[in-house]
Amino acid sequence: METSLKHTLYLLLEDQEGRDPRARWVRAFLVVLILLNVLAVIVETMEDVSQTYRHLFRSFEYFSVAIFTVEYAARLWVCSQCQSNGGGLGGRIRHALSPLMIVDLLAIIPFYIPFLLPVDLIFLRAIRLMRLLRVLKLGRYSDAVQVFFTVVRLKKEQLAVAGFGLAILLIIASSLMYYFEHEAQPAIFGSIPHAMWWAIITLTTVGYGDAYPVTGMGRFLASVIALLGIGMFALPAGILSAGFVEYGHMKEKEDEPSDSCPGDD
Incomplete structure (x- = not known):
């Protein structure tokens, strides 16, 4: 059961060959969620809108962080399905240190920092602005962006x-x-x-x-x-x-x- 679930999640999240048609819907959902997060950060700087819909923005942030956290954990869990990663803890560490996984971590870590470390108001505002880093997650779903970074590595x-x-x-x-x-x-x-x-x-x-x-x-x-x-x-x-x-x-x-x-x- 566990192996079947892990393989299904791998096809939904990491399979580049698109063998599971549902993967397209998962990708579309995550792309829309990323774009909505960026839009929320921009609109939230408008004081009147931010005050009026403060609870809505907060609820959407909790929802987004929950989805992105589950996605990050799921990618770490299913990475052993890829032969190049290898198995065990070492394979997961190598996968976690890959560029796209680091971007995924940066997309969620600003939410958890205030709970782990005492911060002042100015630093808290800077941390909230770091949510814009979630736009970098689009690189995972864009072939053109991945080609660009490949060329940068070549040169x-x-x-x-x-x-x-x-x-x-x-x-x-x-x-x-x-x-x-x-x-x-x-x-x-x-x-x-x-x-x-x-x-x-x-x-x-x-x-x-x-x-x-x-x-x-x-x-x-x-x-x-x-x-x-x-x-x-x-x-x-x-x-x-x-x-x-x-x-x-x-x-x-x-x-x-x-x-x-x-x-x-």
């Missing part, structure tokens, strides 16, 4: 190098601008960390206009940094584009279906 080294280069450019730009503009604008470029705000805004080509150079050398540096910023932020886009092409070629060469389980990538 993580190149992306890390690009991020490191961007950090170096940010430090150099803010340091030079501090020395060029500190005497002319001590209030705006009072330190290198203050100059970093200008560097970030310039590198991203946003340009709020609240901080800008007035000296000749400062303006020359700003021009160079603005041009470099365009290239630096185009670099990750090119890496990801190449990653998507590489992923497409990998999928074309696959002759046998993978025996990996959802959440283990």
Whole structure:
């Protein structure tokens, strides 16, 4: 009986081949519940609505946490049905540490933190806002999102190098601008960390206009940094584009279906 129930739950929650037609309804229900949770967090910030329907919001939160908690526990229980996870406690720990399972845990843990730890009102509000993390659970039910994260993993080294280069450019730009503009604008470029705000805004080509150079050398540096910023932020886009092409070629060469389980990538 237990084996039959575990296998049925596995087909409903984790089976990628869709061998149980009821799995589609389970997925649809969970997706709608996630979207409703995100909508509830947004609407709850409207004080008049929040006060009027406070009990309704609270009841919906209890219902959602109960469903997501049962889902998380059920996924841990049935993970032994997948051969790649293995059995026993070690297999469940490996499955619990997979990216999608960590996201599932983050979706429910903010609800339980106030019951486990003494928190003040400000921290409690921050914890409640963390419910927005439940939107990340949609990644489990979206093939496009999973493909994106797969591409990021394929190109993580190149992306890390690009991020490191961007950090170096940010430090150099803010340091030079501090020395060029500190005497002319001590209030705006009072330190290198203050100059970093200008560097970030310039590198991203946003340009709020609240901080800008007035000296000749400062303006020359700003021009160079603005041009470099365009290239630096185009670099990750090119890496990801190449990653998507590489992923497409990998999928074309696959002759046998993978025996990996959802959440283990």
